[in-house]
Amino acid sequence: MNAATVVFQDVSKFYGEVLGVNRVTLNIPPGITSLVGPNGSGKTTLMNLMTGLIHPDRGSISLRGISPRDPERLMRITGYATQYDSAPRWATGFSFITTGLLLFGFGRAEAEQRAWKALERLGLTEAAQRKVAAYSKGMRQRVRLAQAIAHEPEVLVLDEPLNGLDPLIRAETIALFREWAAQDRHVIISSHVLQEVDVISDQVVLIANGMIVAEGEIRNVREEIHERPSQFIVRCRDASQVASVLFNEDHISEVRLNDDGSGLLVMTRNREQFSRLLGRIALNGHRIDGVIPADENVDALYEYLIGGDR
Amino acid sequence: MAVYRRGYHRYQGPIVGHWARFMVLPRFAWRRLFQQRLVVLLTVVAMIWPLLCAGFIYLANHADLLTGLDREFREFVSVNGRFFLIFMYVQGSFAIFLAALTGPGLIAPDLANNALQLYFSRPLTRSDYALARLLVLFGMLSAITWIPGLLLFGMQVGMSGGWWFLANWTLGAGIVAGFAFWVLLVSLVALTCSAWVKWRVVAGALVLAFFSLLSGVSLMINEVFRVTWGHVLNPAWAANQLWCLMLGVGPVAGPGAVECALSLAVIIFVLASLLARRLRPVEVIS
Numbered sequence: 001m002n003a004a005t006v007v008f009q010d011v012s013k014f015y016g017e018v019l020g021v022n023r024v025t026l027n028i029p030p031g032i033t034s035l036v037g038p039n040g041s042g043k044t045t046l047m048n049l050m051t052g053l054i055h056p057d058r059g060s061i062s063l064r065g066i067s068p069r070d071p072e073r074l075m076r077i078t079g080y081a082t083q084y085d086s087a088p089r090w091a092t093g094f095s096f097i098t099t100g101l102l103l104f105g106f107g108r109a110e111a112e113q114r115a116w117k118a119l120e121r122l123g124l125t126e127a128a129q130r131k132v133a134a135y136s137k138g139m140r141q142r143v144r145l146a147q148a149i150a151h152e153p154e155v156l157v158l159d160e161p162l163n164g165l166d167p168l169i170r171a172e173t174i175a176l177f178r179e180w181a182a183q184d185r186h187v188i189i190s191s192h193v194l195q196e197v198d199v200i201s202d203q204v205v206l207i208a209n210g211m212i213v214a215e216g217e218i219r220n221v222r223e224e225i226h227e228r229p230s231q232f233i234v235r236c237r238d239a240s241q242v243a244s245v246l247f248n249e250d251h252i253s254e255v256r257l258n259d260d261g262s263g264l265l266v267m268t269r270n271r272e273q274f275s276r277l278l279g280r281i282a283l284n285g286h287r288i289d290g291v292i293p294a295d296e297n298v299d300a301l302y303e304y305l306i307g308g309d310r
Numbered sequence: 311m312a313v314y315r316r317g318y319h320r321y322q323g324p325i326v327g328h329w330a331r332f333m334v335l336p337r338f339a340w341r342r343l344f345q346q347r348l349v350v351l352l353t354v355v356a357m358i359w360p361l362l363c364a365g366f367i368y369l370a371n372h373a374d375l376l377t378g379l380d381r382e383f384r385e386f387v388s389v390n391g392r393f394f395l396i397f398m399y400v401q402g403s404f405a406i407f408l409a410a411l412t413g414p415g416l417i418a419p420d421l422a423n424n425a426l427q428l429y430f431s432r433p434l435t436r437s438d439y440a441l442a443r444l445l446v447l448f449g450m451l452s453a454i455t456w457i458p459g460l461l462l463f464g465m466q467v468g469m470s471g472g473w474w475f476l477a478n479w480t481l482g483a484g485i486v487a488g489f490a491f492w493v494l495l496v497s498l499v500a501l502t503c504s505a506w507v508k509w510r511v512v513a514g515a516l517v518l519a520f521f522s523l524l525s526g527v528s529l530m531i532n533e534v535f536r537v538t539w540g541h542v543l544n545p546a547w548a549a550n551q552l553w554c555l556m557l558g559v560g561p562v563a564g565p566g567a568v569e570c571a572l573s574l575a576v577i578i579f580v581l582a583s584l585l586a587r588r589l590r591p592v593e594v595i596s
Contacts, residue, residue, distance in 0.1 A: 053430055053591040072433045077320075080431040084424040090342070102334045103432040105325035147428070152321065183318045 004064050005029050006050060006155065006186055011059035013045055020045040021210040024059070028188065031202035032181045035190040036298055038306065042210040043190040044083070047157050050188070051080045063155050064186075076104070079153035081144040083160040083190075089133035093124055093143045096132055100147045118150035119143075121176060123169065137164040145173065155186040162189075162196060174200050198297040206305050213305045222296045228304050229253045229267040231294035232274065239264050242286050249277055265294060331433065335442035336449065343412050343450065352411060353454060356404040360458035363397050364465060371469035389466045391557035394481055397459060398488060398553055402546070405451045405496050406521055412450055413500020414513035416443045421588070422508060430591040440501075440589055447497035456489035484556030492549050495574060498581040505588035521546055538564040542573035549574065 006028040013020035021042040035043040048054045049061055052068030052075075061067065066074045087096045094115055101111035119128050122142040127135065132143060141164045148156060156177075162170055177187045177200060191197050197204065204221065206213040214221045222230070236242050243255045243264055251270035258264065268274040282288050294300075343349050369375060370387045420426055429439050463482045467475045475482075500517050507513035524544050531540030541547045541564045548570035554560065555567040565573075 048427075048591070051431055053427055071430070071435060075431060075433045078431070080427070082424060082427045084427075086423055086425050086428040088419060088423055088425060099334065099338060100428070100432065103331055103429070103434055105327075105331050105433065107324065107326060110323065152318065154318075154320070185318065 004184065006064070006188065007060075007062045008046075008049075009060045009062075011049060011056045011061060013049060013054065013056050019210040020054075021049070021207075024212055026205060026212065026215060028186065028205070029203070030181065030184045030186050032177055032187045032189065032200050034197040034201040034204045034298070035188065035207060036194065036197055036204055036302060037207035037213075041207045043207060044159055045210070046205075046207070047080070047159055047188070047190065050155075051075075051078055051157055053080075076151070077154040078157060079148035079151065079155070080157045081148040081159065081161060083163065085140060085144075087132040087140065087143055087147075090131065092129050092131055093119060093135070093139075093146070094128040096143060097147050097150050101150055104151050106151070114150050114152075115146075118146040121149065122146045123172065138166055138169060141165055142169065142173075145176075149176075149180075153185075156180060156188065158187070158189045160190055160192065162191060162193060170196075194297075194299045194302055198299065201298070204298055204301065206301060208306045214301065218298060218301065219293075219296050221301055222293075228295075229269050230271050230274070231300075232266045232268070233290075233292045233294050234264045234266055234278070235262065235289040235291075236264070237262060237287055237289070242281055242288075245281055245284075245286075246277070249273070332438055332442055335439070336445045339416060339443070339446040340449065343415075343446070346412075349408070349412055349450075352404070352408050353450075356401065356408065356454040357458070359397070359400045359404070360454075360462060363393075363462055366393070367462060367466050367469065371466070389470075390478075391481060391484075391559040394459065394463070394485055395550075395553055395557050395559050397462065398455075398485065398492075398557075399550065401455050401459065402489070402492050402496075402549070405455055405493060406518065408451060408454065409447055409496045409500040410514040410517035413447055413497070413517060414504045414507070414510040416446055417501055417504040417589075418508055418510060418513060421505065426589065426591045436586070436589050436591075440585060443501055444494075444497050447500055448493055451493040451496060452489075455493055456486050459485040459489060481557055484553065484558075488549070488553040488556045491552065491574070495545060495549070495578055495581075498578060498585065502581045502585045502588075505585055539569070541565055542569050545574060545577055 006026070008024045008026040011024045012022050019042075024046065035046060037043050045054070049056055050063060050068060052071050055069065063074060064077060066077065068074055087093075091099070094112075097115040097118055098108075098111050101114055102108065104111075106114065116125070116128070119125050122145055124139065124142055124146060127139060132140060135143065141161070145158065145161060148158065162173065165173060174196070177189070181187045181202065189197075189200075198218065201218065203215065203217050205215045206221070234242065239257055239261050243257060246252045246255050246264070246266060251268050251273045252266060253269055254265075254267040256265040266274070278288060278291060295304075366387065367389055370389050373384075376384045376387060420429070426439070430436065460482065463485055467482075499520050500513075503513040503516045503520070507516055525546060528540040528542070528544035528547065531543065532538055541551075547562075547564070551561055551565070551570040552567055552574070554562065561567065
């Protein structure tokens with residue numbers, strides 16, 4: 001087991017008789033990991049467990065070798081931004097972050113320097129001396145993020161971090177996550193916006209009813225779902241002829257022609273055979289411009305594995 | 311699988327000690343509290359009685375100023391256990407009002423803003439947080455209780471000399487211990503009200519109601535059942551009984567100091583449990 005991973009070993013948490021999470025075993029490597037699941041599925045419980053805000057009824061958790069029961073060490077490597085407002089309304093953005101850093105044990109000069117840096121990264125320097133009460137929803141979201149990154153943690157745990165951000169700031173924030181993750185650090189986020197999860201995640205953890213439904217890289221998870229045919233979009237000029245070839249194969253369950261006649265949506269039960277078939281089709285003189293997997297995304301995984309309301 | 315490059319370095323610089331970090335919360339709270347005019351005003355008003363008491367001590371130690379006055383009055387002007395008991399009673403009452411004014415704003419806003427998660431996402435435990443909040447009140451109330459009490463005691467020692475100290479050092483210890491117990495109780499009442507009641511005004515009223523209602527209930531029990539043990543339910547009465555013991559003043563008729571101490575310990579335990587129950591970083595579904 002790599003020391004630089006986040007590990008859940010057979011973790012269960014019950015709130016009285018209400019299930020939080022049940023028998024969760026996870027091994028999250030560095031990078032951007034998204035926790036995906038419907039409301040009440042246990043995403044926030046998982047985040048609270050890994051930050052030591054609650055403790056499991058059974059099982060063990062380790063963040064890069066540190067137990068959440070050791071907040072003194074854990075919180076030095078962990079940054080947490082909750083989904084709720086948590087900044088006192090009387091504080092300015094700058095004093096809010098500085099106070100947090102003082103609680104971490106930084107000296108005042110160091111804390112102030114880091115607070116500015118964090119505010120700068122989130123584009124909040126102009127509003128730094130304004131009271132948080134006067135911030136817009138998006139600015140409050142950013143100040144929450146700023147307090148989470150200000151001490152340069154190795155594990156960033158963010159509950160719905162993209163909510164309320166405008167498209168430009170959203171793109172900058174995603175870039176920040178990527179930069180963070182590229183440095184061998186963990187960025188663990190929960191999000192309801194599946195398209196975004198799809199774009200930014202190195203791996204996903206799908207959770208429903210307190211249990212892990214799937215985990216891993218999106219493509220690997222998709223490959224494990226054998227009962228659902230894989231979908232591919234094939235771009236080609238003679239789509240109808242290609243379709244007729246495809247129909248003769250047993251593993252092809254459905255082919256749909258695009259309205260413009262230059263593409264197909266193909267559903268296959270065997271990805272390898274489909275891949276070989278495409279090679280043969282190309283060798284037979286049909287020009288294939290591109291093949292794109294249509295359901296190797298979180299949206300599809302969610303529908304296949306969890307379904308229902310999001 | 312992505313290839314990651316370890317491009318960051320853990321902070322290796324100096325970190326201040328646990329107590330310095332712990333004191334961040336009280337420091338900020340004190341600064342904010344003393345920005346409120348009412349708090350400053352009440353603190354100043356609470357200093358009037360100690361000043362009068364200081365004048366009394368001065369008078370008691372200058373017999374020449376009392377010549378020509380009535381003998382009974384001259385006997386009345388003496389610094390003893392009863393003098394400090396009256397001092398404590400008045401300052402103890404001020405402590406309740408100051409706690410009712412300042413206590414409600416300490417925890418309720420954190421709960422309303424979901425800030426507990428934020429605090430506990432720092433190297434700060436639940437007990438650290440509770441102690442830090444308790445320290446805010448303990449510090450504020452100390453300024454009007456045992457600190458002026460000890461100063462008055464010191465003034466008396468300074469004017470009467472070492473022999474007086476040797477004969478009456480228990481008064482000094484009694485002032486500090488008696489007030490410390492009282493301040494702890496009052497602070498816990500205020501913090502518990504702050505943790506359970508969202509609205510400051512209501513929480514403040516509840517602090518006052520806690521003492522007056524229990525006093526009323528204890529009197530009612532005594533009247534209805536024709537007993538005296540009902541007094542143990544009145545924290546102010548029970549504390550007064552303890553103070554009498556500590557200052558060597560004859561106790562008031564009713565339950566003894568042991569029963570009163572036990573009663574106060576139970577109240578403190580219940581308050582601390584109620585507080586701990588509320589100080590949870592996450593909402594627990596039941």
